[in-house]
Amino acid sequence: MLTKYKSKACIFLFASSLILNSCDYLDIVPAEIITEEKIFNDITLAQQDLGSLYHDVLKWTTQNSDDRILRDGPFNWTGCAGDEMIDHWGTTAPTTYFKLGGLTTSYNPLGDWSWNYTLIRKATNFINKIDDVPLTQSQQQTYGVKKKQFKEEARFLRAYLYFDLLRQYGAVPLITEVLDVANVPDEKLARTPVDKIVDFICSELDQVASDESQLPDTWNNDTQNYGRISKTAALALKARTLLYAASPLYNGNTLYKDIKNADGTQLFPQTYDKELWKKAADAAQAAIDRCLSAGITLSHEGVNSINKYEKMFYNNTNNSEFILASIQTYGIYEDVSCNSHSNDKGGWGRFSIMQNQVDAYETATGHLPFLMDDEGCILYDENGTPTINPESDYKEDGFTHVDELWDGTTMQPCTNVYLDLNYSVVKDMGEYDLYNMYVNRDPRFYASLTFQGAKFRNATEGLQRCYHFAYWRNQEQYGPLWVDGYPNINTNNETGYGVRKYMNPEADIKNWIGTSSNYPLFRLSELYLIKAEALNEYYDTPNQEVYDAINQIRDRVDMPRLPLSDVAEDKTQIGMRKRIRNERRVELFFEGHRFWDVRRWMVGDRCFGIPNYRMNAQPSENELMAKAREMGKVSMTDYASDPAYSEQRVWDSREVGLAIYYKRTVDVNCVFSDKMYLFPIPQDDINKNGILVQNYGW
Numbered sequence: 001m002l003t004k005y006k007s008k009a010c011i012f013l014f015a016s017s018l019i020l021n022s023c024d025y026l027d028i029v030p031a032e033i034i035t036e037e038k039i040f041n042d043i044t045l046a047q048q049d050l051g052s053l054y055h056d057v058l059k060w061t062t063q064n065s066d067d068r069i070l071r072d073g074p075f076n077w078t079g080c081a082g083d084e085m086i087d088h089w090g091t092t093a094p095t096t097y098f099k100l101g102g103l104t105t106s107y108n109p110l111g112d113w114s115w116n117y118t119l120i121r122k123a124t125n126f127i128n129k130i131d132d133v134p135l136t137q138s139q140q141q142t143y144g145v146k147k148k149q150f151k152e153e154a155r156f157l158r159a160y161l162y163f164d165l166l167r168q169y170g171a172v173p174l175i176t177e178v179l180d181v182a183n184v185p186d187e188k189l190a191r192t193p194v195d196k197i198v199d200f201i202c203s204e205l206d207q208v209a210s211d212e213s214q215l216p217d218t219w220n221n222d223t224q225n226y227g228r229i230s231k232t233a234a235l236a237l238k239a240r241t242l243l244y245a246a247s248p249l250y251n252g253n254t255l256y257k258d259i260k261n262a263d264g265t266q267l268f269p270q271t272y273d274k275e276l277w278k279k280a281a282d283a284a285q286a287a288i289d290r291c292l293s294a295g296i297t298l299s300h301e302g303v304n305s306i307n308k309y310e311k312m313f314y315n316n317t318n319n320s321e322f323i324l325a326s327i328q329t330y331g332i333y334e335d336v337s338c339n340s341h342s343n344d345k346g347g348w349g350r351f352s353i354m355q356n357q358v359d360a361y362e363t364a365t366g367h368l369p370f371l372m373d374d375e376g377c378i379l380y381d382e383n384g385t386p387t388i389n390p391e392s393d394y395k396e397d398g399f400t401h402v403d404e405l406w407d408g409t410t411m412q413p414c415t416n417v418y419l420d421l422n423y424s425v426v427k428d429m430g431e432y433d434l435y436n437m438y439v440n441r442d443p444r445f446y447a448s449l450t451f452q453g454a455k456f457r458n459a460t461e462g463l464q465r466c467y468h469f470a471y472w473r474n475q476e477q478y479g480p481l482w483v484d485g486y487p488n489i490n491t492n493n494e495t496g497y498g499v500r501k502y503m504n505p506e507a508d509i510k511n512w513i514g515t516s517s518n519y520p521l522f523r524l525s526e527l528y529l530i531k532a533e534a535l536n537e538y539y540d541t542p543n544q545e546v547y548d549a550i551n552q553i554r555d556r557v558d559m560p561r562l563p564l565s566d567v568a569e570d571k572t573q574i575g576m577r578k579r580i581r582n583e584r585r586v587e588l589f590f591e592g593h594r595f596w597d598v599r600r601w602m603v604g605d606r607c608f609g610i611p612n613y614r615m616n617a618q619p620s621e622n623e624l625m626a627k628a629r630e631m632g633k634v635s636m637t638d639y640a641s642d643p644a645y646s647e648q649r650v651w652d653s654r655e656v657g658l659a660i661y662y663k664r665t666v667d668v669n670c671v672f673s674d675k676m677y678l679f680p681i682p683q684d685d686i687n688k689n690g691i692l693v694q695n696y697g698w
Contacts, residue, residue: 366560408505471657496615609672
């Protein structure tokens with residue numbers, strides 16, 4: 001509830017086993033009720049109050065952690081609400097509400113209006129009171145300067161919360177005081193125009209990053225404080241905020257011309273301002289310069305182009321590229337829940353990646369595999385088939401013999417065998433042929449996802465077996481079941497593509513020995529992408545700065561530098577817009593950006609309003625039976641009278657499933673309308689606050 005705050009309310013602060021013991025700043029007040037008066041009369045409790053704010057904002061931005069409705073951080077659902085993937089556990093319903101257009105003003109599981117304002121109130125209260133916390137003589141030396149640092153950290157967290165509200169709802173009420181509605185029962189708050197919200201965020205971040213700030217440029221060399229807010233984090237958030245402000249959704253969007261306060265105040269700028277792109281580019285450059293001077297550089301650790309990218313996301317206790325990390329201690333939970341169940345690898349197979357995301361990865365020669373419109377959206381026909389780019393060397397039909405594939409640790413020779421549950425060879429299929437769709441793609445393709453035939457080390461058994469997604473079902477758990485009636489069994493991958501990003505090949509998931517991968521809230525690559533996009537939109541023709549910025553990222557994975565000599569469009573603004581937007585989609589996959597990018601670019605109808613596609617990994621029983629008969633895998637004998645038949649058909653179905661697997665199939669028939677560019681303001685708050693106007697279309 002937006003305005004129901006009491007200045008002397010009790011704060012409920014809970015200890016959490018998810019907090020790293022080594023990070024003192026994340027220590028949280030023990031599980032008991034503590035009054036504000038007590039907290040702000042004891043500097044150690046005040047420090048713990050800041051720690052709880054860190055936890056609430058940067059570990060998960062939701063009022064109920066059990067819901068796990070995350071917009072930032074591992075397992076964030078925004079990727080599942082868009083065209084990257086789907087979470088096919090029992091938690092999938094909230095994300096499909098967005099895919100299927102089911103959000104309402106009374107139900108929006110992806111939004112956090114009230115909770116963000118609760119945390120804003122908490123941050124503001126901390127900012128107002130930390131200066132007056134008394135210090136003993138012995139505490140003065142330790143906390144005299146730290147109090148100023150704590151205040152700047154709270155300013156960042158409040159700015160971060162307002163940015164989160166901006167990307168969810170656009171114009172929102174700007175509250176910079178702790179309201180005591182007990183004394184002002186009829187307090188009403190109107191929405192603040194977008195440009196003023198942006199100005200406030202940036203002014204706060206300028207203060208946090210100023211020379212007078214007590215924060216360092218980075219904490220990356222301090223193991224006790226790694227993941228703590230720094231000046232470079234403030235500059236990175238400023239660059240991201242200004243990028244959003246310059247984007248079509250917020251910059252001269254006439255769709256919102258009638259969204260005004262009761263007094264006529266225009267909430268969304270109606271005049272396009274090209275200079276906003278220059279401000280975003282300058283902010284990105286300032287952040288890049290500060291990062292480089294602080295020793296934050298692009299990570300190149302790894303033995304090849306695939307490993308240099310993938311290793312950054314699982315071997316990152318202290319990563320040179322991370323500007324601000326969300327400290328995670330999930331350990332084995334992360335490895336197990338993301339790892340595929342395919343071929344009995346022991347994972348829970350939570351996420352299935354969409355064919356739409358697969359289609360975005362360039363060929364190894366640097367060409368876009370499919371034609372795009374001017375906004376960087378892949379063009380699909382009514383059958384879900386994209387048009388192959390004639391300038392590329394991409395081909396989709398047929399197979400190519402592959403001798404070896406990267407398994408996460410080494411290059412491994414390829415074999416094509418069926419294994420039983422004891423890992424014994426059932427059948428040797430001869431030479432290993434990889435579907436041409438998966439041959440010679442951007443190295444990030446192989447580092448980010450698993451596919452039919454991909455190799456990934458199984459530390460439990462010391463094996464590097466291939467993934468098998470074609471009608472795969474774990475027999476130990478489910479037995480010889482057909483597909484009909486079981487399309488959404490939790491561990492059953494439904495698209496034919498699993499997550500590889502963040503997965504550590506050394507994790508022993510069967511023996512529950514895992515790893516802990518910190519999550520990048522901000523990393524240097526994003527700043528280069530912000531700079532490239534902003535300058536490309538600012539200039540009529542891309543200059544060398546645009547190319548240099550995007551090539552910094554491509555160089556790491558040995559992708560050809562832009563512009564390609566044989567692609568004339570690379571030398572145009574529209575051509576580079578396609579490249580930059582696609583580069584963001586690939587480089588920042590599963591990092592919580594795609595959902596917001598599509599909305600701020602206002603291309604939701606072309607990206608989110610089309611079906612989510614997959615391979616034919618969940619064929620119907622009739623389809624399987626027809627193909628089995630065609631292949632001579634079953635007799636025409638009535639299987640009900642044949643007690644051995646059900647067992648036989650399970651083994652045969654793997655080969656049959658593979659025969660019908662390579663076909664683009666609709667997974668979700670998504671919908672998108674213009675009102676979905678912003679979330680609806682909760683109806684409860686509209687009812688309580690009569691001057692709070694609703695967003696467009698809601």
